[in-house]
Amino acid sequence: MASHGARGRSGGRPTLEEVAARAGVGRGTVSRVINGSPRVSDATRAAVEAAVAELGYVPNTAARALAANRTDAIALVVPEPETRFFAEPYFSDMLRGVGAEISDTEMQLLLTFAGSDRERQRLAQYLAAHRVDGVLLVSVHADDPLPDLLAQLEIPAVISGPRSSAETLPSVDSDNYGGARQAVEHLLSRGRRRVAHITGRLDVYGAQRRVDGYRDALSDAGHGVDEALIEAGDFSEEGGHRAMRALLERHPDLDAVFAGSDVTAAGARQALREAGRRIPDDVALVGYDDSAIARHMDPPLTSVRQPIEEMGRRMIDLLLTEVADRRPLASRGLDRRQMVLATELVVRSSS
Template identity: 90%
Template sequence: MAGHGARGRSGGRPTLEEVAARAGVGRGTVSRVINGSPRVSDATRAAVEAAVAELGYVPNTAARALAANRTDAIALVVPEPETRFFAEPYFSDMLKGVGAELSETEMQLLLIFAGSDRERQRLAQYLAAHRVDGVLLVSVHADDPLPDMLSQLEIPAVISGPRSAGETLTSVDSDNYGGARSAVEHLLARGRRRIAHITGRMDVYGARRRVDGYRDALLDEGLGVDELLIEQGDFTEEGGRRAMSRLLEHAPDVDAVFAASDVTAAGARQVLREAGRRIPDDVALVGYDDSAIARHMDPPLTSVRQPIEEMGRAMIDLLLADIADRRPSASRDLERRHAVLPTELVVRTSS
């Protein structure tokens, strides 16, 4: 593939020095060209670039990292035990966005698992040793010490779901509030009036925002919020089943359910079926995530799609910006950025 015409000196990759010799210039000049410094004459630059091409020169990352004290690598920290998170397309999609955006740069992506205590231990060492230039954090719990640790070490980091409205780290999120609103507004438009909500885990900020959206949609319609119609779930199928059972008990006249995740909706669906309620005739159902399950459910589930791949891209963008900003040290006072990306309601036959 790559035209490494010269695997040179008996197998060794060409070095800066060899390129310099070949181009008839000094080592420093080649370095400048490689790193895109403007202080090189056009003629020299051309000569160096030719030599680089001829020799198939590729910079040695290790040497560069050692000399420049940077790594050109960023870490994606994965809290592995969260199987829910892992199995959903969420992870894959985000990775896709991250990968796409990253491929525009010279940065490499390290995957670090921080599930077990030992793994977290290792991660701490990793970070302490500044083995990455920045960190991507996904699916972090409210009480996780990791984010604070990162701020303290002054390692640029971007978190995918902010932990609260006052998130200190740079963050990327989808519009949970708006997504929930659109789901409920859709149900209202369909004439439903007794719309229930099965929440996600309330220690997740996004889940709370969805509740807010649910409430406000009802209030803006002039309907009150019946607390009996709000049941707590935990994003899981089992949680959805339990919540739906309680719902049927406390509010048997429910005519629509907005669940905080597709999996939760699947659990709710099962209980509804067993109770003889038809979907959508008796009870309309809307989920969240627009996962494979939504498409394959019977009936296919209306769901709120999050632009996850775009979120991945945004995370990289923000992180790279943070890393760049950080370099001319002491410009720490840049305003923290928080990106919020729009969601989209995918209407299917369950509503």
């Protein structure tokens, strides 16, 4: 009956007010029932619930967001181009965990890429508009300005891997250092002596930690670390291929490779093949992630499993707590919530 709202009450779309009238109570009471407040008598609650059911009432989220200044949505931000996202199982596994966990809640998940400058622009706008209550940051590079932007906007955020040992944001990570040690120790125990390492992107802290683990595993076993056996990769297949070729050129006699990711290992495998090296006869190969690729590779790839799905779940948990507490900055330094999950070596025939 409103002047411009007269698009006909057709579809129904009952309002809180209508539910209240139907149940014979006030607006506030219905709101309390909808939002699960305990301050409602059982009888009233029942009456309201009946009215809600009869009318098929569904809250209008826009109105709620406007009045309550929250959106019931969080964003998963991937600071990579879409192509990389789909190429790397790490991301999709993470998304799966996140999706599973969030579907138990009323929250809505937004998938956002911030690979190109244009996308980053849009994202900044988006965040500035406070269209999400919280943000999940996956695979952040050391110099990424996003965390600072979020802090400035006072938007709660959780990060998948800390940016450094002095990370201020809550984070969930796997034990990169320990995982790398496991991999290298395994190779050594198999009698391999010239173990190379193709790193991940070194501006990702976790990749650095894997290098540390690689180094320490060798030193602790009484082997020296030959820097020429370390070659930088970037988590990609091409990167793995390129790095492997470089390593073979410098060290034709290497007998094992620990790759920074399964995808990297796939690239390395290709290069090894091209060079006529057999796996694992001539060169043993170990990957990281234990993604689907590892199982499907020929030969099946030994890999360090990190519980990526669980990491996703935990991130959501942390973030929702953060959002509920509404103390994005206040909590820092007090109880820094940095979670580290254990890894596990899955041995297959490539090593």
